[in-house]
Amino acid sequence: MSTSQVISSVRRAGESGGRILRYTLSERVHHWTGFFAYFYCLITGLAFWSPYMYWMAALVGGGPTARFWHPWFGLGFTLSMFWMYKMWYRDLKTTDADRRWSKAMKYYIENEEEKVPPAGRFNYGQKLFFWLMFYGVILLVLSGLGLWFVESIPWSLRWLRYTAVTVHVVAALATIGAFIIHVYMSTAMVSGSFSAMVHGEVTPAWAKNHHRLWYEQVTGRAPAEKKTAL
Amino acid sequence: MSQATLAIKRISGHAGPAPGEGVERDYQVCKLVDTTTCIGCKACEVACLEWNGYEFTDTVFDNSYQTMPETTWKYWNLIKFNEHENSDGTISLLMRKDQCMHCADPGCLAACPADGAIVQYTNGIVDFQQANCIGCGYCVSGCPFDIPKFNPATKKMFKCTLCVDRVSQGLEPACIKSCPTGCLHFGTKEDMKDLADKRATQLRDNFGFEKAGVYDPAGVGGTGVIYVLHDATNPEAYGGLPKDPHVPWVVRFWKGPAKWIGNLAMLGGIVGVTLHYLRFGPKRVDDSKPENGGRP
Numbered sequence: 404m405s406t407s408q409v410i411s412s413v414r415r416a417g418e419s420g421g422r423i424l425r426y427t428l429s430e431r432v433h434h435w436t437g438f439f440a441y442f443y444c445l446i447t448g449l450a451f452w453s454p455y456m457y458w459m460a461a462l463v464g465g466g467p468t469a470r471f472w473h474p475w476f477g478l479g480f481t482l483s484m485f486w487m488y489k490m491w492y493r494d495l496k497t498t499d500a501d502r503r504w505s506k507a508m509k510y511y512i513e514n515e516e517e518k519v520p521p522a523g524r525f526n527y528g529q530k531l532f533f534w535l536m537f538y539g540v541i542l543l544v545l546s547g548l549g550l551w552f553v554e555s556i557p558w559s560l561r562w563l564r565y566t567a568v569t570v571h572v573v574a575a576l577a578t579i580g581a582f583i584i585h586v587y588m589s590t591a592m593v594s595g596s597f598s599a600m601v602h603g604e605v606t607p608a609w610a611k612n613h614h615r616l617w618y619e620q621v622t623g624r625a626p627a628e629k630k631t632a633l
Numbered sequence: 634m635s636q637a638t639l640a641i642k643r644i645s646g647h648a649g650p651a652p653g654e655g656v657e658r659d660y661q662v663c664k665l666v667d668t669t670t671c672i673g674c675k676a677c678e679v680a681c682l683e684w685n686g687y688e689f690t691d692t693v694f695d696n697s698y699q700t701m702p703e704t705t706w707k708y709w710n711l712i713k714f715n716e717h718e719n720s721d722g723t724i725s726l727l728m729r730k731d732q733c734m735h736c737a738d739p740g741c742l743a744a745c746p747a748d749g750a751i752v753q754y755t756n757g758i759v760d761f762q763q764a765n766c767i768g769c770g771y772c773v774s775g776c777p778f779d780i781p782k783f784n785p786a787t788k789k790m791f792k793c794t795l796c797v798d799r800v801s802q803g804l805e806p807a808c809i810k811s812c813p814t815g816c817l818h819f820g821t822k823e824d825m826k827d828l829a830d831k832r833a834t835q836l837r838d839n840f841g842f843e844k845a846g847v848y849d850p851a852g853v854g855g856t857g858v859i860y861v862l863h864d865a866t867n868p869e870a871y872g873g874l875p876k877d878p879h880v881p882w883v884v885r886f887w888k889g890p891a892k893w894i895g896n897l898a899m900l901g902g903i904v905g906v907t908l909h910y911l912r913f914g915p916k917r918v919d920d921s922k923p924e925n926g927g928r929p
Contacts, residue, residue, distance in 0.1 A: 451746040451769060453892055466747050466767035467788060514913045553770040554783055558703075558873075564774045565883035572887060576895050580902050587906035594917045612918045 422604035423621060431603055433486050440480035441582065447473045448575055474551045481544045484537055491533065494524045500616055501527040521615035528588075532581050539578040546570035661757040661822035662800055664809065665829050666730045667861040668871060669836060669845070670816035673698060673712050673728040680811035681710035681732075684796060704731060706782035709793040710808055713872025725863070729871040730808070730817070733780045733793035735759045735857025740880035743888050744775025750790075757822065757857040758797050763789040777853060777878035795857060825859060832861045852879035 426434070447469040450460035460469040503520040504511070504527045510518035511528070525533075549556060549567025556563045589596045595609045610618035618624070641653040678700060682689055690708055693701040697714045704711045715727045739759045742751040750765040751772065761772075761781070768788035772781040781790045796806035804810075805819040818828060829847040836845035846865025849855050860874070868874035 451767075451771075453896065454746070454748060457746065457748055460767075466765075470767040470769050471788065512909070512913070514916055516916070550770065550774075553773045558779045561779075565881050568771075568774055568887055569883055572891060572895070576898060579899055583899070583902040583906060587910070591906075591910055592915055594915045606918070608918045613916070 422606055423610050423618070424603055425599045425605045425610070426603045428603065430490055431600060433483055433490065434600055437480055437483035437487060440476045440483055441578075443476040444473055444480060445579065445582070447476075452572075452575075474547060477544060477547050481540050484540045487533070488537060491525075495530050495533055497527070497530065498523060501530065516612065522613070522617070523620075524614055524617040526614065532585055535581045536578055539574045539581070542570050542574035543578070546574065659821040659823040660755060662795070662857065663757070663820065663822040663825040664795070664806065664858045665818040665820075665825040665861070666858060667816040667818070667829075667832055668727065668729050669832070669842070669861055669863055670814050671712070671728045671730065672814055672816075673714060673726075674813060675700065675712055676811040676813055677730055677808035677817065678708070678710050678712065680807040681793070682708070684799070684807035685709070685794075704780065704782060704792075706784040706791040709733070709791070715870055715872055717870045727863075727871050729860065729874065731872055732808075732858065733759065733795070734778050734853070735793075735795055736777075737854030737856065738880065740775035740777055740853070740884060741772035741781055742775075743880055744771040744884050746771055754797070756800070758795045758800065759857070760794050760797050761790055761792060763787070763791070766790050775880060775884045777875055777880060822855070822857070829859055829861050833865070836861070836863065848874065850875075850878050852877050 443463065446459040447463060449456040450458070450466070450469055451473075457466070460466045463469050463472070500520065500523055504522050507519050508528065510516075511526075546567040546569075549563060550571055553564055553567070556567075589600065593613065595605055596613075599605045599609075607618065607622070610621075640656070641651050643654070644651045679689075687707040690701075690705070695702055697716070698712075699714045700711060701708065710730065710732045713729050713731045715729075717725045717727050719725055735758055737757065739751070739753060742753060742759060745751045746769060747765050747767045750762055750767065751759065752762060753759045766789045768783060768790060770781075770783055770790070772790055773779075773783070780792050782792065783789075784791055796804070796808075799806055809817045809819040818825060820828075826847070826849065829849075833845045833847050836842040842863045844864040844866045846862060848860040848862055848865060848868055860868075860871070862868060862871060864870065868876055
């Protein structure tokens with residue numbers, strides 16, 4: 404998070420009862436660009452994955468159309484993922500707070516918030532999700548190029564064709580698992596987080612409960628932990 | 634196939650068994666390529682283009698008589714030339730007609746994700762249906778012979794059809810029709826195997842080709858194109874004919890167990906988060922609590 408964003412968050416939070424800016428417009432645009440591109444790749448990819456899900460290709464114009472756009476949307480998702488990396492990598496470094504948080508992940512899952520150590524702007528689970536998607540998309544785009552230009556891989560290097568298939572499938576399944584959890588947590592499990600990614604703002608109480616270190620940092624209510632990124 | 638269903642099963646008022654009853658007919662069709670009598674004239678290449686309506690394309694010279702290095706989406710039939718050095722130092726100019734092998738167990742069909750884009754007829758012909766093809770190229774990964782090719786303009790895959798349009802009308806494929814030496818034969822799989830075995834025996838007994846044999850690889854369940862080779866122990870010498878072709882195990886795993894493991898995992902994820910919601914519910918922050926900024 405840049406300094407100007409912190410200042411802007413503080414200014415908003417300073418107003419009594421005011422909402423705190425959690426995601427800037429740019430962050431939201433890039434998040435939803437990434438979502439849209441990933442979702443397109445997901446449903447078309449599932450169509451190519453199983454005959455029982457081939458009907459999903461019909462939703463986006465049929466098999467050939469889905470096949471034409473899938474790699475382009477994949478490239479779009481890759482770009483968007485790198486953009487998110489650029490925006491967030493400072494906030495995604497693992498800190499001591501994360502190490503404490505990760506030990507208490509069980510309590511977080513079971514909604515026993517009082518036993519969960521405070522988290523920074525992103526908690527350790529969110530960081531894990533990001534890195535899984537980040538490294539997942541790198542594997543997907545590399546193997547995807549192999550599938551896209553399969554005839555360009557010479558016959559003598561055909562093991563690369565088979566590797567591309569394997570890597571693409573494994574990486575896709577890993578990101579799908581993470582994606583299911585991400586969608587569940589942001590729409591159903593953690594009330595207020597979907598709205599945060601749409602409107603950009605959260606209530607002070609939300610910030611205090613879910614990301615206390617970040618809350619303290621942006622409101623200046625308490626000294627920020629040195630390790631949390633500014 | 635219509636003829637297959639019209640085989641006599643029972644007839645009325647007939648003393649004794651019905652003529653033809655229970656007779657098994659082999660409807661598997663097969664091309665036999667006798668590489669020992671091929672002269673490399675390429676008449677089959679031209680006939681293939683003519684029948685299938687493709688213009689002749691520019692040749693690619695690669696220090697041999699071969700027209701181009703590989704078959705292309707609009708060049709399905711290619712004689713592969715190889716100057717093979719024998720163990721006694723002499724040279725054999727090996728020529729093999731390369732095309733789709735029409736495997737009994739087709740890897741392209743196993744890999745294909747598009748409904749109805751690849752069909753296998755009961756006569757053994759494996760045919761691409763471009764109307765259903767999505768151009769993904771999975772068949773390229775599935776094929777052990779590197780045959781399916783992509784047409785970038787129409788974004789569809791193409792390969793030899795074994796002249797299904799001619800065969801279904803009782804004609805032999807165009808390549809067979811054009812062969813001047815009779816090294817190409819066409820008929821039922823049984824007949825072609827018999828003929829191939831006879832020729833291989835002849836080569837072994839009378840011509841000194843001790844390793845002569847028939848190429849009908851079992852790894853893909855046998856093929857609809859079989860070869861007589863002077864040296865069946867070294868098919869690789871004939872323009873890279875694989876010794877023991879089989880559908881790549883990655884493709885088998887991908888289209889078999891991986892699909893079920895993956896589907897179960899995805900379903901498990903959805904069931905898991907649903908159960909989590911039912912058991913633990915959402916994380917709510919009560920704004921009205923004093924510590925959250927509400928008034929007591």
